[in-house]
Amino acid sequence: MKLKIALGQMEIVPGRPDLNTRTMLEMIGQARDAGAHMIIFPEMSIPGYLLGDTWEQRSFLRDCEEYGKEIIDASAHLTVLFGNVGVDWEKKGDDGRVRKYNAFFIARDGKLWGGENFPYPLRIKTLQPNYREFDDDRHFYSLRKLAQELGKTPEDLLTPVYLPVHGKQVGLGCVLCEDGWAEDYFTKPMAAIQKRGGVNLFVNISSSPFTLGKNSKRNRVFSKQARETGVPLIYVNNVGIQNNGKTVYTFDGSSTVYNKNGEVIYYSQPAFRQSLGMVELDLASGGTASPPLEVPEDNDIGFIYRALHYGIKKFTAAIGMKKVVIGISGGIDSAVSAAMYAKAIGPENLLLVNMPSRYNSQTTRNLARQLAQNLNCSYTELPIQDSVDYTIKQIESTPVINPVTGEEFYLKITPFMSENIQARDRSARILAAVAAAFGGGFTCNANKAETTVGYSTLYGDQSGFLAAIADLWKHQVYALARYLNDEVYRREVIPRGIMDIVPSAELSFEQAVDEGKGDPIAYPYHDYLFRSFVQWWDRATPEDILHWYDEGVLEEKLGCRPGLVKELFPTPGEFIADLERWWNLYNGIGVAKRIQAPPILAVSRRAFGFDHREAQNGAYYTRRYRELKKKLLGEN
């Protein structure tokens, strides 16, 4: 039997069941016109997936149900598979509120199917991710819990849905997202469903955010499952952006069909585009009649570019921001930011602002102006020296009165304080006002290394409406700069000089770029050290680092250049001082700054924010660390 199946890779607008239902009804109409037997929409296609605690609004749940009924009503002569919240108004969730399921609906001819061998006429998610940025267990009652409540095993409830399609009975294995990633769970939903017999087709509806390398991994995992069950598998994912407040995720789509041998026979391309895919699937052969496709790996800088480009475009549109102001220093981060925004929202909607103080070199000022010219962006220079001097003078010359003694005293601004005054003068005094006058917001251009250790000023360069490149390590920022020149613009929009200059905040003469002085972060080493703290699955701590240092395998473990550590830190004392300096900052003021930092556009597996939950508890050193440190320093 050949089935014509439409893959509704729709853009889901989170929290907007009205808009999503409209999109779905349009796609249903198109699929019907094209003679499809079945259309598949992503997980939570009606409400959206990342909604914070909106799930606690009963009127929102009712609304989702009612829009769901519209979709069911539209299923005449067409099987419509879609995701929605399933509400059992009679039962409670663990929090005592009304019970909600992350549900898979199977509609045909105006009614729901699958209720004859399951407690509800729908299917619910078995494996609910409650790690990384996901909070499924906070909101939804999993099949594992339902089984336990009913005194059954999860396997008892993992049944196929049988329904007539095209005059024949088809057995569908209906799973949701994480159900296909069962490796770390004792319950294997697909295997369990397949064991019940009569499964002709697995359908995985997902709402799976893009992160670098995810699709390559997904293809390995899903391909294996199709092969092992011997049943073809259709994966439908959405596009669009969704966020958790602190972290913004792009959804790439990349819907895929695997035949029973695990080969890819359909792959939605390009990523990040709404599409109604059409596949003819021969169930008799398990999809092997179609020729297998090669699927590209998704872990290069081009994918980062595409995800950020899409994320910037969609996020600015979602919050209604049409105009953007970027403070450009002549350094790499703001240059990459400007080049990204110019592509995403158009150079005519950008205003680039250079804000020199006495510490800014003519070199970087020229580079900033050159960048604006290359990008065809409006440009202005607003110096900050007079204002900074005024602030320091005002504070230092105004008496503070002690009411008890009646005495007066004066505050003193140190050079370090004046560095932060400069940074705040730029962002909070100038950029925020300029952005309002220009009719938009201003950007935060921080990278991930700076963000890790709070090498930034709160209400200064740490601020902005979005930190679009804050999930990129410094070496990725450079790679993106090259990619922008070579592949996106195909000309030198980011001047060579910006790539060659030493990274520097230029907040004092100690950071003079023309003398080769700059940031205290040695990116070729610290990028990789910080990555091990933040981004590794099992996160490294000073104990691990010192252990590897002691064993002479640190560079190999971190993935940085051999010999680098000895060059930077000739002695264990220097190595340890550096390690503790950054560990203290990462766990100390870095946390305080991230609490007040803008949303970050995520591309890695572990962006700061909701995927990197943290408490302001300060740095801790384990006992083994303290002992090893003593040994290395020759103390006892």
Add this chain to the structure above:
Amino acid sequence: MKLKIALGQMEIVPGRPDLNTRTMLEMIGQARDAGAHMIIFPEMSIPGYLLGDTWEQRSFLRDCEEYGKEIIDASAHLTVLFGNVGVDWEKKGDDGRVRKYNAFFIARDGKLWGGENFPYPLRIKTLQPNYREFDDDRHFYSLRKLAQELGKTPEDLLTPVYLPVHGKQVGLGCVLCEDGWAEDYFTKPMAAIQKRGGVNLFVNISSSPFTLGKNSKRNRVFSKQARETGVPLIYVNNVGIQNNGKTVYTFDGSSTVYNKNGEVIYYSQPAFRQSLGMVELDLASGGTASPPLEVPEDNDIGFIYRALHYGIKKFTAAIGMKKVVIGISGGIDSAVSAAMYAKAIGPENLLLVNMPSRYNSQTTRNLARQLAQNLNCSYTELPIQDSVDYTIKQIESTPVINPVTGEEFYLKITPFMSENIQARDRSARILAAVAAAFGGGFTCNANKAETTVGYSTLYGDQSGFLAAIADLWKHQVYALARYLNDEVYRREVIPRGIMDIVPSAELSFEQAVDEGKGDPIAYPYHDYLFRSFVQWWDRATPEDILHWYDEGVLEEKLGCRPGLVKELFPTPGEFIADLERWWNLYNGIGVAKRIQAPPILAVSRRAFGFDHREAQNGAYYTRRYRELKKKLLGEN
């Protein structure tokens, strides 16, 4: 048999197993000296409870295990019950990392007890809160999951721990925190353990944050459980503060002993104080030999004061902040803030700063100075008008160059923009610099109503190192002001004028306090409206509000003054316009501002931050709302 039991109501320092173990060893020594048979420490007494994702550091887990061994080694002739992370290095959690349990350890004579009828020599948490500020399922594998994995029911695993105490066998029912709050779960841990027989004593070790009214509720729930099982129950909770980044929680202790009739026979007082409580519990009579105590309700403003006082004291100490700067406007929020900090850290460590512009009345300037005098705090006035004028002039007179046309244009600052310029000038230009020079940080004085709708300026009054009163509605701020004068200081430190004046930002002549003009928020109504959006268990939305408005029961539902709605909004059109205005702000710019807001000290059941997860998705109106609106406006 009479048992002498020590309740180790310790201050837990989150993320510091070294310090916590030291505290525990000291208390163990004291308990032994006092002839105790048993000492009980709170949940997660070694590592702390709210640690973000620190649980993903394997070296931290090992460290906690090793400190746990020290406690076990110290249990000669003394039963030591304590909380720690239990690690099964051979098994995986759902996230694929090493498996962790939120575990209850029972140590005596250098070894662990309870392994003969359980998979491990410990007990693990059955019911894991994964709602509000809690993320237990993110980190820990619950007994429910373990049972399912082993093909058992939770009840199979819910067994007492039998151990010899004082020469006799004692059956302990060992549960953790949420296990005692089983009402909304199908598994009832205490009932299940009791059913196994031989239980002489229940012990609930908790790490339960203070929120208003929690203890009264806990006493009702726990008392019922003791009564129903007919077994005495000891509840041990910690003191201290812990945080989730965005939200800071105080822990009140309030450890309690219930006899088998559910009567309280021991109650640790005062709240928020580390103590080693001692009770003699006659197991033969189920604790009924001791006289029952009256326990006060904990829902008045005095409890809010004590929680905030403790929170400010502990939080500033935890982050090493000794000096604090507060911008005082002459309004109620900053006055309450100043009076709170003066008590918590001492007036000598405070610097109060008034920053008038041309819009600030002499009335509020005088009130600000009076407040500083009353509190005996250092005080200074730093006017902002010159700087604000300079910023506006600089921006308006500097040309912006369009690189394509070569043309120049000029930006224009509107009066609304200049309001935000003033607010940022105060906080980001002055307070941040003054705080650095004074050697500390500056506070955010926002209240909960403002925070709900983002009635504040980012990098302006929305900034600071801590928002200590941002979990208080405006009417609670006034109540706290009265409490401070009447009960804490017992004199008028907050001048009467500050309480009487109309709340106003004084950012334009439209907000002139001397003319009775002020904030657009009508607190006697909006406080209660916003509370229904934010704080109700089933959160209200415009659909609910409009429905109640239509039915004439809105004031009753919200709990505000009858007749108020009609006074404020004579027509449905005005009512709806107001409703939508604030709903849009709450879901729109309010979210954007909260993402970058300081940590909030929580006192309510739902502070902003980690207990109120939200996405920047904008406002949504359900279909039923839109229909009802049409009806009320007479549209069709």
